[in-house]
Amino acid sequence: MKKLKIGYVLSYFHPFKDGTENNCLYLATQMVKLGHEVHVFTSDRRDEQVLEEKEGIINGIHIHRSKTWWRYKYYLEMNPGVIRSILKYDLDVLHIHSFGFMMYDIAFILKRLRGDKTTIINTPHGPFMSLDSYPWWQKALKEIFTVIEMPINWMYDGVIQVNTEQWKWITKSGVSQNRIHFVPDGIPQERFRKIDNKEFIKKHNLQGKLVLCNLGRVLKYKGQDDIIKALPDIVKKYPNVVFLSMGKDHGLLEECLRLAKELKVEDHVRFLGMVSEDEKLQGLDATDIFILSSEWEAFGIVTLEAMARKKSVICTDCEGSLYLVKPENGLLYHYGDVEGLKKAILELMRNTKLRKNMEKENYKKAIELTNESIARNYLEPLYYKLQRK
Known part of the structure; x- marks a missing residue:
């Protein structure tokens, strides 16, 4: 041809x-x-x-x-x-x-x-x-x-x-x-490469933490504020939990920081802003559960990137997530449903076996895409x- x-x-x-x-x-x-x-x-x-x-x-x-x-x-x-x-x-x-x-x-x-x-x-x-x-x-x-x-x-x-x-x-x-x-x-093949993240963990004080991660611009429809709203009850059960956000601020960061302080979870959030590709992979490797909290996504490339790093995922039931996330590899909740998000996080934190099975399934799916x-x-x-x- x-x-x-x-x-x-x-x-x-x-x-x-x-x-x-x-x-x-x-x-x-x-x-x-x-x-x-x-x-x-x-x-x-x-x-x-x-x-x-x-x-x-x-x-x-x-x-x-x-x-x-x-x-x-x-x-x-x-x-x-x-x-x-x-x-x-x-x-x-x-x-x-x-x-x-x-x-x-x-x-x-x-x-x-x-x-x-x-x-x-x-x-x-x-x-x-x-x-x-x-x-x-x-x-x-x-x-x-x-x-x-x-x-x-x-x-x-x-x-x-x-x-x-x-x-x-x-x-x-x-x-x-x-x-x-x-x-x-x-996603590019290089998203699967190995990388050392010891310095990243040390720099952002993530040693011994249970890390919830979100990737993407920090703005209203991306829903990072919902994750913060879910934190107080989670912190009560898991005091070592940390929410790690990687993405450029597009107008919601100040509100998120104010909200974290108001809810007394400011010590449990890390907003890193725009990060390099290396830092993104290092952050994902330090993650326990990845969360896509968006009102809408066509696909959710960031979810697929987390899958490539062998992470369990919790996502809103937007159309992109309906394609990527099935019962065997992740949990879904409705955008804005903080109680539903909280329930999903606690379920994966309690059920290590389920989380590990999801990690394996996600890696297999990512390799095909x-x-x-x-x-x-x-x-x-x-x-x-x-x-x-």
Whole structure:
């Protein structure tokens, strides 16, 4: 089979790091290793950080960054340069990440209008504006944009669901079910490597502690405050318990620290902020129970990373967790249900045998979901299957 010229489109890309950005970087890197020519079309800034280098190559990936003139929140951005950049290249596959970005929709429509044979695919990751906690006017805008998006989404050659629950809302976004394909998220093989964490444990005073760990940005929908609310009763039974949070503050840290002090568990929390990959693995290795406390996650890459480090997991019953977590490898609770979370933590702390069995099951599941395997066994075959004649 001929090698493909593939373009990925997303709002942020390396060195910016979050779930979508990391997922695209890892899979694009694997496509390069499989011999394909890979381009990424993205913006040149995030928040206050502006990248001076607009064109470059990372891991063999050709990066094209366009100036963002204006942005509001996540979806509303004005960077018309990305349209010109996309149209400049004769691509076999254009793989867009996320529904609802006006600039990407325009590029998509223009490619169709000029008769390009490019196969155009979307991985929405989650519904447009996926949370429930929006003010009324944002909910109204969401409804309007959803209606506008439906005929655009209908034109995709394929739409990827990253878990087996997403077809339920993807079909409501204008996509016929026969165009929905399953490609799970994954983690790099290096997440399984051995690493010494003695200094990490000493530095953060984790010797002899029962460690509850959460990975991710510290903000409201990630639910770190719920873990703190569960701590007082747990500390009474297990005085050596510690909650370890690794992730950049996005506005909730001050509230979490205030709450910990108010509940008199401030000595049982460690907020480390943004950590390196080495520190992340060291922290996970020091962990007894991993907790995903988010209101919503498309997949929960951090859960999979914890599984790769042979950890038992407790997760909210968001759609990503419904795919990753079954009774044999973890416990589920509903977002915001602090009593349910507390019950799950205490169950795993009491039942060491159950916890150890979960650790073994999680490691087996993680081995099957490496980026190398997903690129080779899921994504590349899908690209070839959907090629336009």
